[in-house]
Every structure is written in C-alpha cells, then in structure tokens.
Amino acid sequence: xxxxxxxxxxxxxxxxxxxxxxxxxxxxxxxxxxxxxxxxxxxxxxxxxxxxxxxxxxxxxxxxxxxxxxxxxxxxxxxxxxxxxxxxxxxxxxxxxxxxxxxxxxxxxxxxxxxxxxxxxxxxxxxxxxxxxxxxxxxxxxxxxxxxxxxxxxxxxxxxxxxxxxxxxxxxxxxxxxxxxxxxxxxxxxxxxxxxxxxxxxxxxxxxxxxxxxxxxxxxxxxxxxxxxxxxxxxxxxxxxxxxxxxxxxxxxxxxxxxxxxxxxxxxxxxxxxxxxxxxxxxxxxxxxxxxxxxxxxxxxxxxxxxxxxxxxxxxxxxxxxxxxxxxxxxxxxxxxxxxxxxxxxxxxxxxxxxxxxxxxxxxxxxxxxxxxxxxxxxxxxxxxxxxxxxxxxxxxxxxxxxxxxxxxxxxxxxxxxxxxxxxxxxxxxxxxxxxxxxxxxxxxxxxxxxxxxxxxxxxxxxxxxxxxxxxxxxxxxxxxxxxxxxxxxxxxxxxxxxxxxxxxxxxxxxxxxxxxxxxxxxxxxxxxxxxxxxxxxxxxxxxxxxxxxxxxxxxxxxxxxxxxxxxxxxxxxxxxxxxxxxxxxxxxxxxxxxxxxxxxxxxxxxxxxxxxxxxxxxxxxxxxxxxxxxxxxxxxx
Numbered sequence: 001x002x003x004x005x006x007x008x009x010x011x012x013x014x015x016x017x018x019x020x021x022x023x024x025x026x027x028x029x030x031x032x033x034x035x036x037x038x039x040x041x042x043x044x045x046x047x048x049x050x051x052x053x054x055x056x057x058x059x060x061x062x063x064x065x066x067x068x069x070x071x072x073x074x075x076x077x078x079x080x081x082x083x084x085x086x087x088x089x090x091x092x093x094x095x096x097x098x099x100x101x102x103x104x105x106x107x108x109x110x111x112x113x114x115x116x117x118x119x120x121x122x123x124x125x126x127x128x129x130x131x132x133x134x135x136x137x138x139x140x141x142x143x144x145x146x147x148x149x150x151x152x153x154x155x156x157x158x159x160x161x162x163x164x165x166x167x168x169x170x171x172x173x174x175x176x177x178x179x180x181x182x183x184x185x186x187x188x189x190x191x192x193x194x195x196x197x198x199x200x201x202x203x204x205x206x207x208x209x210x211x212x213x214x215x216x217x218x219x220x221x222x223x224x225x226x227x228x229x230x231x232x233x234x235x236x237x238x239x240x241x242x243x244x245x246x247x248x249x250x251x252x253x254x255x256x257x258x259x260x261x262x263x264x265x266x267x268x269x270x271x272x273x274x275x276x277x278x279x280x281x282x283x284x285x286x287x288x289x290x291x292x293x294x295x296x297x298x299x300x301x302x303x304x305x306x307x308x309x310x311x312x313x314x315x316x317x318x319x320x321x322x323x324x325x326x327x328x329x330x331x332x333x334x335x336x337x338x339x340x341x342x343x344x345x346x347x348x349x350x351x352x353x354x355x356x357x358x359x360x361x362x363x364x365x366x367x368x369x370x371x372x373x374x375x376x377x378x379x380x381x382x383x384x385x386x387x388x389x390x391x392x393x394x395x396x397x398x399x400x401x402x403x404x405x406x407x408x409x410x411x412x413x414x415x416x417x418x419x420x421x422x423x424x425x426x427x428x429x430x431x432x433x434x435x436x437x438x439x440x441x442x443x444x445x446x447x448x449x450x451x452x453x454x455x456x457x458x459x460x461x462x463x464x465x466x467x468x469x470x471x472x473x474x475x476x477x478x479x480x481x482x483x484x485x486x487x488x489x490x491x492x493x494x495x496x497x498x499x500x501x502x503x504x505x506x507x508x509x510x511x512x513x514x515x516x517x518x519x520x521x522x523x524x525x526x527x528x529x530x531x532x533x534x535x536x537x538x539x540x541x542x543x544x545x546x547x548x549x550x551x552x553x554x555x556x557x558x559x560x561x562x563x564x565x566x567x568x569x570x571x572x573x574x575x576x577x578x579x580x581x582x583x584x585x586x587x588x589x590x591x592x593x594x595x596x597x598x599x600x601x602x603x604x605x606x607x608x609x610x611x612x613x614x615x616x617x618x619x620x621x622x623x624x625x626x627x628x629x630x631x632x633x634x635x636x637x638x
C-alpha cells in the first residue's frame with residue numbers, strides 16, 4: 001500500500017520522483033491520513049485538501065533551508081509526514097507525542113510555531129528580512145488559507161511586504177472558490193507569460209527606452225501604465241494583490257501536480273513579493289469530508305466506514321449546544337438580541353441562531369477585533385449583541401473589549417467557548433488566560449457556570465444585565481445536569497454547595513464538581529471540607545467568601561482551570577487583603593507560570609494537580625501546615 005510513501009523520509013527524496021509517482025503517493029498519503037486521524041482525531045478536511053500542494057512545495061523548495069510558514073498550522077500534517085515524522089504519527093496530538101501544529105522544538109522543518117490564523121505573512125516577512133540582513137540566499141514561503149486572509153493582520157502584512165519589495169512567496173490556499181475552466185485557462189496562460197524571464201526583460205527594456213525620449217517619454221510611460229492597469233483590472237483576477245505590490249499568479253488547480261510544480265518553479269525566478277492563488281477542495285478524496293468540511297475540519301476519533309453526521313445528537317448535550325439553544329430561545333421574545341461570530345458559526349453554536357434569525361446574525365470572518373467593535377456599534381444603538389468567540393481567540397481583541405465596549409459600558413455578552421484545557425490542540429488553543437486579561441477591566445462582569453444548567457442561567461443573566469458580561473465555559477459534553485427553565489441569577493451571589501468546618505474549597509467552573517469529589521474523599525478520612533461555587537468571578541460574593549474563610553479551621557483552597565497569575569485565586573487574595581484578613585492561610589491550585597502542552601484533558605489536569613486526589617492532598621497539606629503553626633504559637637505562649 002505504501003509503495004512510494006515508505007521511500008520518503010525527507011523532502012529531498014521527493015526530487016527523485018516523477019509526476020506520476022508523486023500522484024500515486026498523494027493517494028497513499030490520503031489513505032495514511034484517514035487511518036491515523038480516524039484513530040487519534042484531528043484536522044482531517046484541511047489536510048486532505050493540501051496533499052498535492054504540500055508535495056509540490058517540498059519538491060520545488062529545499063526545506064529547511066527554504067522556510068515554509070503554515071498559517072494556523074492545522075494543515076501541516078502532510079508536511080510532518082514528509083519531514084521525517086511519519087513513523088511517530090500514531091502519537092499525533094497525544095501527551096508527549098506529535099503536536100497537531102508546527103512546533104520549532106519538534107523539527108528544524110517547522111520554522112515558526114503557529115496555531116492562530118492570519119499570522120503567516122507577517123512571520124514570513126520577518127524571516128525574509130532576517131535572511132536579507134544576514135546576506136543569506138533562500139526562499140521564504142507563507143501558506144495561508146482564504147479564511148485566514150480575511151484577518152486584518154494578513155492585510156497589514158501584505159501591505160508592508162508590497163511596500164518593502166523583498167523576495168517573498170505567499171501561497172493563497174483557496175478552498176472555497178470553484179475551479180472554472182475558462183478562468184483557469186486564461187490564468188494559466190497569463191501565469192506562463194509572467195513567469196517567463198523574457199517578459200520581465202522586455203518590460204524593463206520598454207520602460208528604459210520610453211524614459212529616454214526627451215520631453216514626452218515620462219508622459220507616454222505613465223499613459224502606458226494607466227492603460228496596462230485598466231486592462232489588468234479586466235483580465236487579471238488578482239489585481240488587488242498587484243496594487244499592493246505583488247506579482248499575482250493563478251488561480252491554479254491545487255490538485256493538479258504539473259500545474260503546481262510549474263507555477264512554483266516560475267515563482268522562484270521572480271524578484272520581489274509573489275502571490276500564488278491555489279484552488280483546492282477541502283476534504284479532497286473522502287466524500288464525507290468533502291460534503292461536510294466543517295464537521296471534519298477538527299474531529300475526534302471516528303469510524304471511516306460509518307462516520308458521524310452533522311445532525312448526530314448526543315444523550316448529553318455539549319456546553320456549546322446548550323449555549324446555542326438558550327441564546328436562540330431568548331432571541332424569540334427579544335428582537336434586540338443579535339449574534340456575532342468570527343468565522344466560527346458552527347464551532348460556537350451560533351449557526352442555529354443564524355438559521356432562526358438570519359437578519360440578526362453576523363459572521364464577520366476571521367476578524368475578532370472587528371467582531372468586538374462591530375458589536376459595540378450595535379450595542380450603542382440599543383441592541384444586545386452576543387459575541388461568541390473561543391477564549392484563546394478573544395485574546396486578539398483585548399483592546400477592543402476595553403476601549404470600545406467597557407469604557408462605554410455597553411451591553412455586550414461575550415461567550416468564551418473552549419475556556420480551560422482543550423486537550424489535544426495544546427498551547428495555542430488552551431483557554432487559560434481569560435480571567436487574567438479580562439477580570440481587571442472596569443465595568444466588565446464575569447460568570448463561570450459549573451455545568452450546562454448553570455450556563456443556561458448565566459446566559460439569561462448576562463442578557464438581563466445592562467453592561468458588558470463575559471461567560472467562560474469549557475469544550476465538550478456537559479455533566480449531565482438536569483436542564484431547568486433558564487432564569488436570572490441573583491447578581492454577584494455564590495452558592496455554598498457543601499458545608500465544612502476544616503477547610504473551604506472555593507472552586508470555579510469545571511473545577512466545582514472536581515472539588516465536590518475531593519470533599520467526598522476527605523470525608524472518608526474524617527476531614528470536613530466545604531465547597532463553594534462563587535458563580536461570579538466578578539463581582540465576587542464578598543460576604544460568602546469572607547464568612548467561609550473566617551469559619552474554616554485551617555484556611556481555604558482555591559481551584560481554577562486557569563493560569564494562577566491574575567486568576568480567581570488572585571482575586572480571593574485581593575479580597576482578603578482589602579478586608580485585612582491576610583492571616584488566613586490560602587492555597588491556590590491552578591496552572592503554573594508555563595504554557596500547557598497538548599494531550600488528553602484528564603492527563604493534563606492530573607499533571608497540573610487538578611484531580612480530586614490532588615485537591616484532597618492539598619487540603620490535608622494546608623491543614624498540616626496550619627496545625628504546625630498553631631502548635632508553635634501555643635508553645636511560644638507557654
């Protein structure tokens with residue numbers, strides 16, 4: 001089955017192969033991807049779509065001397081296979097295994113870590129200028145998708161690259177546009193013409209001759225340029241890139257190896273920035289992925305012969321589904337509720353809202369900054385926008401949250417999906433910083449529901465509040481909690497879920513149920529631990545927390561699926577300091593000052609000390625420390 005793939009261990013091995021052999025290997029790679037990703041889960045559809053493109057890139061260029069930067073990086077599986085990592089592919093996205101994204105520490109062929117969209121052109125331009133400063137001679141290539149190209153950062157980088165004029169190749173992987181034979185034929189002709197060195201020499205010679213004509217040469221040249229530009233607007237589909245200073249090549253059939261190899265060879269000869277427009281089919285080669293590219297964009301383990309369907313319903317709904325249902329239901333009776341997403345309608349569950357209320361649903365593309373300020377504009381005219389963005393992607397819109405929403409105290413509900421450990425996607429996708437980067441902003445309130453039932457109440461509460469509110473909730477299925485009729489929560493009030501005399505555990509969000517399990521373990525040892533769900537991260541229920549802290553014999557333990565610096569535990573410490581209660585022992589459990597790698601969520605939580613056993617042990621350690629201190633104080637008095 002692996003007639004050709006078994007022979008390729010490094011990109012240099014591809015250069016010995018014919019186009020026919022490369023085509024056969026493309027089929028082998030797709031079969032390999034299906035086998036491995038169906039077992040480990042991962043980004044299947046994006047990778048199936050770039051098999052030929054990746055083969056062509058590594059055939060024409062010389063990685064790692066030539067630098068290839070993959071935007072987002074979820075489509076880099078074939079790149080990894082071709083650069084000496086196919087024997088480790090069984091470990092893809094597993095703890096201590098291969099990352100699902102490019103990682104510099106993993107291979108010299110991964111020249112830049114990526115995980116978020118629209119960054120590749122900026123990074124590649126930096127690499128290109130570093131090359132120039134070091135007087136090196138190699139190519140730099142950025143591979144970016146049409147979705148990522150909608151991000152403002154990509155256009156900033158295009159503008160800068162065209163202005164500086166340094167040698168750079170941008171490959172635009174367009175998997176949305178259909179391949180037209182007519183356009184493709186004209187584009188192929190123009191592409192061959194423009195990659196021919198004779199064309200550039202003739203162009204330069206004509207310009208030089210016209211400049212030498214006394215008096216009128218400059219005017220004639222400008223007239224010729226105007227006519228040429230007008231014709232380009234009619235004939236060349238990539239005129240916007242030409243105006244930015246790029247040489248545009250394409251569109252090219254991204255599944256036709258001879259076309260890809262030809263245009264890449266030509267691009268190598270062109271000086272200055274070049275953009276190659278490649279048309280591909282997301283999910284290519286697997287019918288289910290071609291028909292449902294969103295479903296197979298990122299998917300868990302599945303049976304290729306009996307794959308999941310978009311309408312598959314789980315017995316226990318996910319947090320995303322509950323959020324979606326609640327917002328959509330609330331909008332039925334409130335025409336002022338509108339929904340905004342940044343190219344993640346399906347991932348955030350807002351596609352349901354969009355089907356029910358298309359005129360009130362806005363997908364602004366991969367543009368989180370724009371999404372937030374756009375929502376602020378809507379809110380300023382009396383609407384109540386719900387902005388659903390993954391926690392890790394909301395990091396990109398920090399200034400807009402602060403400057404455009406919170407300063408004006410506008411009623412915008414931020415739904416931070418995928419908060420906490422997301423597992424197999426790793427560092428770039430873990431939502432571990434939202435409390436820290438949002439909690440300190442004036443006017444902004446925060447709620448962390450402990451289960452899907454509380455999420456319903458939190459959504460309704462956020463929509464009832466006339467100011468900015470952020471909800472954080474995790475990826476995946478809920479706890480199985482019974483779903484009540486959604487109602488507004490008492491503002492700023494927490495809940496004592498379990499009384500205890502020895503230690504009080506203050507746990508937020510997903511950690512509440514883990515803390516309850518820890519309390520049960522402690523009870524079996526004769527140790528009484530109380531558990532409080534603060535519900536609100538901001539404003540804190542000061543009265544409840546202070547009463548619990550002063551009433552606990554040994555102190556309090558805070559637990560959060562979040563970075564410790566500036567998180568919930570920090571908020572509790574600030575509250576105690578403000579009330580002159582610094583003498584109360586506090587143990588904070590959460591994520592230390594480091595980035596958390598990929599792996600199964602349960603493994604990661606245990607490694608971070610956030611399992612029931614770990615929390616119980618922390619409570620006992622706190623009690624032991626407190627006992628020793630009390631004994632020392634007593635002896636001192638005697």
